[in-house]
Amino acid sequence: MGIAVVGGGIGGLCLAHGLRKAGVDVVVYERDRSRTDRLQGYRVHINPHGAAALRECLPAANWERFERTAGRTGGDGFGFLTERLTRLLVLDPEVENHYSASRITLRQVLLDGLDVRFGKRFERYSEGDGITLHFADGTTETCDVLVGADGIRSRVRGQYLPHAGTEDAGVAAIAGKLFLDEHDWVPSALTVRANSIVPTGRAGMFLAVHDGLGVTDADGLLFDNERPYLMWAFAAAGLTVHDGLDLRAEVLRRIARWSPDLRRIVANSPEETISQWHIRSARVIDRWEPSRVTLLGDAIHAMTPMRGIGANVALRDAQLLARVLGGGGDPVEAIGRYEAEMYTYGFAAVRDSLRAARQFADGNPVARTVFKTVLRTASALPALKRAMFAG
Numbered sequence: 001m002g003i004a005v006v007g008g009g010i011g012g013l014c015l016a017h018g019l020r021k022a023g024v025d026v027v028v029y030e031r032d033r034s035r036t037d038r039l040q041g042y043r044v045h046i047n048p049h050g051a052a053a054l055r056e057c058l059p060a061a062n063w064e065r066f067e068r069t070a071g072r073t074g075g076d077g078f079g080f081l082t083e084r085l086t087r088l089l090v091l092d093p094e095v096e097n098h099y100s101a102s103r104i105t106l107r108q109v110l111l112d113g114l115d116v117r118f119g120k121r122f123e124r125y126s127e128g129d130g131i132t133l134h135f136a137d138g139t140t141e142t143c144d145v146l147v148g149a150d151g152i153r154s155r156v157r158g159q160y161l162p163h164a165g166t167e168d169a170g171v172a173a174i175a176g177k178l179f180l181d182e183h184d185w186v187p188s189a190l191t192v193r194a195n196s197i198v199p200t201g202r203a204g205m206f207l208a209v210h211d212g213l214g215v216t217d218a219d220g221l222l223f224d225n226e227r228p229y230l231m232w233a234f235a236a237a238g239l240t241v242h243d244g245l246d247l248r249a250e251v252l253r254r255i256a257r258w259s260p261d262l263r264r265i266v267a268n269s270p271e272e273t274i275s276q277w278h279i280r281s282a283r284v285i286d287r288w289e290p291s292r293v294t295l296l297g298d299a300i301h302a303m304t305p306m307r308g309i310g311a312n313v314a315l316r317d318a319q320l321l322a323r324v325l326g327g328g329g330d331p332v333e334a335i336g337r338y339e340a341e342m343y344t345y346g347f348a349a350v351r352d353s354l355r356a357a358r359q360f361a362d363g364n365p366v367a368r369t370v371f372k373t374v375l376r377t378a379s380a381l382p383a384l385k386r387a388m389f390a391g
């Protein structure tokens with residue numbers, strides 16, 4: 001059986017490793033021209049589900065490299081802070097099986113040892129005895145099973161399940177970037193890890209460090225075409241963005257009582273980096289009949305970034321799909337088992353992340369206070385923290 005995976009992102013590459021381990025013939029087709037195209041320096045939080053999937057699917061050497069580098073280049077976990085930058089809770093890599101991985105390094109770890117055909121922009125497929133893939137460069141390839149792992153704007157999904165897709169999450173956000181090579185005053189709590197600001201009022205801010213592509217990964221690969229920066233995204237109740245709105249002034253007005261450092265970050269972010277974010281979330285559709293075409297990750301259940309679990313759910317898909325397809329037997333029946341399970345947890349994660357996006361922007365003040373108390377208590381009691389974040 002020959003399996004084609006369209007999309008060499010986190011989910012597609014993990015799946016390819018899992019299938020390879022099971023002795024299945026698999027090829028990944030990726031639109032990027034090379035393994036260093038469009039590298040993103042964001043750190044990604046890998047939770048126990050994602051870590052278990054990577055451990056199971058990757059060859060031992062790749063997994064060891066992931067573990068070695070996740071702590072070292074990946075920064076220091078994920079934090080919850082008040083609007084005055086008081087620490088509520090830090091989810092650190094010491095909490096078992098939580099990792100903070102550099103996307104650059106993770107991508108290198110995932111690419112090693114796989115047959116990835118770069119420069120292959122998938123356009124459509126046609127079905128006969130097998131499945132024929134048609135690429136933008138005019139070439140075709142055939143396979144027995146097609147997996148669309150081509151992200152939020154998936155072309156495989158567009159053809160296979162045209163009624164699926166994404167819709168506006170109804171949460172407007174304003175985002176910007178502060179270049180860290182020009183500003184050395186930023187508190188280290190904001191530069192060593194990603195953070196969510198949990199204020200008392202009906203608003204939220206997410207901040208994540210972009211390492212810049214001047215970092216060296218475990219094998220000494222050096223990328224130097226981008227500057228390090230701190231990305232921030234602000235959302236609030238009643239925030240509507242429209243042409244002509246002074247986005248920076250709007251954020252500064254709404255965070256007038258927040259920490260001076262947060263205001264300074266917004267005030268010093270160059271104009272051209274400040275933009276509106278339209279947060280999207282997958283449309284929840286009814287179950288469909290399984291076939292020799294299937295989907296994983298953002299291609300089927302794209303979710304708002306407010307729970308930070310999209311990549312982890314994509315990894316979970318990869319693990320499950322590798323298990324069922326690697327187990328032999330009828331591929332359509334195997335895909336049916338995968339889709340039954342994936343549909344349940346995948347769309348549950350979509351709903352959960354949508355709720356989190358709405359709470360992030362417009363949290364009920366009472367619920368906020370309870371949430372902060374829970375975070376503070378967990379921070380003070382390591383055993384509770386471990387128990388809370390174990391799954």
Ligand SMILES: Cc1cc2nc3c(=O)[nH]c(=O)nc-3n(C[C@H](O)[C@H](O)[C@H](O)COP(=O)(O)OP(=O)(O)OC[C@H]3O[C@@H](n4cnc5c(N)ncnc54)[C@H](O)[C@@H]3O)c2cc1C
Pocket residue numbers: 006007008009010011012029030031032042043044045046120121122123149150151152153154155296297298299305308309310311312313314
């Ligand atoms: C700011 C931000 C922070 C986030 N933080 C986290 C986090 O901490 N933890 C977490 O779990 N998730 C996080 N996420 C979500 C996570 O990044 C995604 O859910 C995850 O990358 C999805 O993986 P995927 O493999 O499904 O798709 P992708 O990673 O998007 O990969 C899709 C691949 O398909 C390729 N492709 C697309 N179209 C074609 C085509 N036509 N032909 C061939 N190839 C194609 C693309 O080039 C890409 O390589 C975050 C998202 C954002 C925006």
